[in-house]
Amino acid sequence: MQSFDLTLVAGPPGVGKTTWISQFLANPSRPLFYLCPCAQDAVDFARIGYCFPWVSIISDDQAADVLADLPDQAQVFIELGFHMDLGSPLLVALPGRRIAIVPPSLDSSEWHNWADEVIPSPNQQVSGELASASGKLPTIWRSPLTGQVFDPPSLDEVLIELTGGAYGQVTRLKGIFELPDGQAFYVDFVEGLPGIEYTELKLPRWLEGRPDRFSGLEIVGHNLEQKTIAQALLTCCLADDVLLQYQRQYQQLQLEDETVAAETEPGVVA
Known part of the structure; x- marks a missing residue:
């Protein structure tokens, strides 16, 4: 049976999600895949392709087919925008490790509740106000x-x-x-x-x-x-x-x- 690793990464904007993922994309010893749903025209989508040309960039319309037929030992990273519904059936159905990167000042949020592992953002000065229940999403x-x-x-x-x-x-x-x-x-x-x-x-x-x-x-x-x-x-x-x-x-x-x-x-x- 083929095996692969799938990691979902979520958190507020500016916490360093793409930077955290990039440290793993720098090693091309395994088949590497990157997906950022609903962001085909996003800057990070292109930057990953420019900086790590050996990484397979998955578009939304390719996602179902690619994820269903991954090569052995593949490593897949899915970056989730702050605006995405973490409770959507599509995301809930995905197997894999769930990483939340959050500001150190943020004690609780939907990201904390969703994640298997919470990592404090290296950007120490990023505010946690975005995750406030009373705050308006940008x-x-x-x-x-x-x-x-x-x-x-x-x-x-x-x-x-x-x-x-x-x-x-x-x-x-x-x-x-x-x-x-x-x-x-x-x-x-x-x-x-x-x-x-x-x-x-x-x-x-x-x-x-x-x-x-x-x-x-x-x-x-x-x-x-x-x-x-x-x-x-x-x-x-x-x-x-x-x-x-x-x-x-x-x-x-x-x-x-x-x-x-x-x-x-x-x-x-x-």
Whole structure:
């Protein structure tokens, strides 16, 4: 009989669910699978694929077939958004270990009641207010950005405004953005933690036209001015002629760097 391990991970936004899962995805010695239900256009869905290309990403429409025919020794991680009903028949029927990652300040919640194991969030300053029975759940707003390339200073300014409350209370922000030098960055913000974190994704530089790989923004918060946010993002996007000019410059710089590297290789006569 084939055997596999299935782990469901749940908790409030910003507690580090994807980070916790990622530590296991870094080892490709077993067949690895990742599913985040109802989030096919989510940033983390793409980030997992970019950072761990050996992981099989399961879409919603594939889930039933894939889970019914897993290879031997497979390890499956299912990340559950904070808005999902943990008592739904579909989730209840799934076998496997249930992990809840919660703020250290949160003593009891639906996640505590659901989980086999409760892990305190490494993000010590994340608030437990979201799980309050009297609290209103925040809104999730997602914007696909595939094909858009951003002016870095303008993007920085908008992200600072966003996380500073200019367009509503932002409790969580994450995004993948393409820059004119061909690099793609993952951007991460959690309310209560200092600053905005930028991480370069180890992807080939895109210097020929508009990128057709996924990029996008995901915001969790209250009273979000979605139209205003969308308009602010558009002001940071480069027009075709400007993007072409940038790409030509970076192509030339890349060519010069490659020439210098070739000339300094052992055995190459300048």
